[in-house]
Amino acid sequence: MPSREDPGLSGGLPSRGRGRRLTVLSGPSGVGKSTVVAELRRAHPEVWLSVSVTTREPRPGETHGVEYFFADDAEFDRLVAGGELLEWAEFAGNRYGTPRGPVISRLEAGVPTVLEIDLQGARQVRESMPEALLVFLAPPTWQELEKRLRGRGTEPEDVIARRLEAGRVEMAAEKEFDVTLVNTTVQDVCHRLIALMSA
Numbered sequence: 768m769p770s771r772e773d774p775g776l777s778g779g780l781p782s783r784g785r786g787r788r789l790t791v792l793s794g795p796s797g798v799g800k801s802t803v804v805a806e807l808r809r810a811h812p813e814v815w816l817s818v819s820v821t822t823r824e825p826r827p828g829e830t831h832g833v834e835y836f837f838a839d840d841a842e843f844d845r846l847v848a849g850g851e852l853l854e855w856a857e858f859a860g861n862r863y864g865t866p867r868g869p870v871i872s873r874l875e876a877g878v879p880t881v882l883e884i885d886l887q888g889a890r891q892v893r894e895s896m897p898e899a900l901l902v903f904l905a906p907p908t909w910q911e912l913e914k915r916l917r918g919r920g921t922e923p924e925d926v927i928a929r930r931l932e933a934g935r936v937e938m939a940a941e942k943e944f945d946v947t948l949v950n951t952t953v954q955d956v957c958h959r960l961i962a963l964m965s966a
C-alpha cells in the first residue's frame with residue numbers, strides 16, 4: 768500500500784482544503800443508509816456523523832440528538848432564515864437539514880465527517896464544497912429496495928409510495944456521484960466507505 772506521502776498519490780496536487788475530509792452518503796430511501804451510519808458510529812468512533820434537523824415525527828426508538836434533532840416548522844424556518852443550515856431539502860413531505868456550525872468546526876479540526884443526506888442535499892454540498900467525496904449507496908436490485916422499504920413497517924402505504932417515487936429519481940442520479948457502493952452487507956459497506964475516506 769502506498770503511503771499518504773507517496774508522490775504518486777499526492778505529488779503536484781494542490782491542497783484540497785477542508786472539504787477533503789467531508790464525505791456525503793446518499794441513495795434512495797430504504798437502501799440502508801441509516802444502518803450503515805449506525806454501524807459506522809459503533810465501529811468507527813473516529814468518524815463524526817452529522818446529526819440533521821428534521822420536521823418529521825420520530826420513529827419508535829429514535830432519540831432527539833442521536834438520529835436527528837426533531838424540530839417543528841417554526842424552528843426549521845428560523846434555522847433556514849438564520850443561514851444556520853449547510854443544506855436542506857424537502858423529502859416526502861418533511862424537511863431535513865444539516866446544521867452548518869458543527870460540520871465546519873469538525874472539518875476545521877481535521878475530523879473525518881460524514882453527512883447522510885438525500886440527493887437534493889448532496890447536490891447543494893457539491894456546489895458549496897466541491898472537494899467533498901459523494902458516495903451513492905445503491906440497492907442490489909430495485910425489488911430489494913421495495914422489499915426493504917415495506918419490510919421496515921414504519922411508514923403507511925402513501926408514504927412508502929412517495930419514498931419509492933423519490934427513490935426512482937435518486938437512482939437516476941447515480942452518475943452524479945464520485946463512487947457507487949452496492950449495499951450487500953452493512954459491514955462490507957462500512958469497510959469500503961472507510962477505505963474510500965482514508966484513500
Ligand code: 5GP
Pocket residue numbers: 793794795796800819820823854855856858863864865883884885886887888889
Ligand atoms: P428518513 O426520514 O428515512 O430518516 O430520511 C429521509 C431522507 O432524508 C433520507 O434520504 C435521508 O438521507 C435524508 N436526510 C436525512 N437528513 C438529511 C439532511 O440533513 N439533509 C437532506 N438533504 N436530507 C437528509
